[in-house]
Amino acid sequence: MVDGQTVIVVGGGLAGLSAAHTILERGGRVVLLDKCAFLGGNSTKATSGINGAGTRAQAKLGIPDTSEIFFQDSAKSARSELIPELTRVLTYESGSAVEWVSDKFGVDLSLVSRLGGHSQPRTHRGKEQFPGVRVLRERV
Amino acid sequence: MTQNTNLIQMTITMALMIKLEDICKASPDRAQVISKANVKALVYENGAVIGVEYEKGGSRHKAMGPVVLATGGYAADFTPDSLLKKYRPEIYDLPTTNGDHCTGDGIKMVLAIGGNTIHMDKVQVHPTGLVGT
Numbered sequence: 675m676v677d678g679q680t681v682i683v684v685g686g687g688l689a690g691l692s693a694a695h696t697i698l699e700r701g702g703r704v705v706l707l708d709k710c711a712f713l714g715g716n717s718t719k720a721t722s723g724i725n726g727a728g729t730r731a732q733a734k735l736g737i738p739d740t741s742e743i744f745f746q747d748s749a750k751s752a753r754s755e756l757i758p759e760l761t762r763v764l765t766y767e768s769g770s771a772v773e774w775v776s777d778k779f780g781v782d783l784s785l786v787s788r789l790g791g792h793s794q795p796r797t798h799r800g801k802e803q804f805p806g807v808r809v810l811r812e813r814v
Numbered sequence: 815m816t817q818n819t820n821l822i823q824m825t826i827t828m829a830l831m832i833k834l835e836d837i838c839k840a841s842p843d844r845a846q847v848i849s850k851a852n853v854k855a856l857v858y859e860n861g862a863v864i865g866v867e868y869e870k871g872g873s874r875h876k877a878m879g880p881v882v883l884a885t886g887g888y889a890a891d892f893t894p895d896s897l898l899k900k901y902r903p904e905i906y907d908l909p910t911t912n913g914d915h916c917t918g919d920g921i922k923m924v925l926a927i928g929g930n931t932i933h934m935d936k937v938q939v940h941p942t943g944l945v946g947t
Binding site for chain 2: 679680681682683684685686687688689690691692693694695697698703704705706707708709710711712713714715716717718719720721722723724755757775778779780781783798799800
């Protein structure tokens with residue numbers, strides 16, 4: 675928070691939206707700018723899920739994952755290109771990010787899969803889908 | 815669609831979007847979303863970024879305050895000052911699933927004020943995209 679100033683967020687994909695919500699949570703003000711007519715950017719496109727280590731969903735499924743294991747998986751993949759400080763932020767804050775999305779926004783992230791490069795299942799997705807998609811699938 | 819296809823990314827993004835829209839409606843003094851606002855430059859004075867300049871509706875505006883850049887990558891940067899062409903010319907002609915907006919705007923703004931970049935050659939090439947769609 676900077677003396678009650680309004681924070682300017684440029685970009686309305688998941689990163690920008692997360693930044694905007696975090697600013698508001700901390701009692702700040704925010705203006706989010708996006709050059710498109712609609713927000714979302716690339717973030718709306720289908721993907722496998724969101725990675726997180728040490729989550730409740732994992733614990734429920736008996737998955738013994740930790741931020742450190744996630745970090746080591748990432749370090750192994752990055753090899754000489756690794757920037758430890760950045761990867762540490764990514765991996766150590768991944769679990770709380772998953773819980774934040776789930777708790778604050780009510781998104782089901784209870785299904786966990788193990789994807790390439792990960793030594794533990796940590797890619798979270800949910801059971802729910804958009805009703806429109808379900809209908810579309812049933813018709814196909 | 816295969817069994818593994820899911821719209822979790824859409825679901826998460828929509829959830830954050832809808833909640834932000836709600837806050838904008840309920841507390842317009844606290845939160846505002848301006849779409850079709852093309853941020854062109856950072857306002858940089860005395861070694862500090864204090865705002866941005868953007869174009870909207872054919873005119874130039876300023877938004878002042880601390881800045882968070884979340885403009886994404888540049889894998890669809892087919893503009894004259896293309897970062898993709900500069901750093902990975904050999905993959906410039908490949909099709910991309912990136913939206914047209916991915917032109918590295920934030921990166922270019924930072925470079926314009928003398929900022930630094932890392933790993934600019936690290937552009938993911940994935941052999942499983944839907945080509946030609």
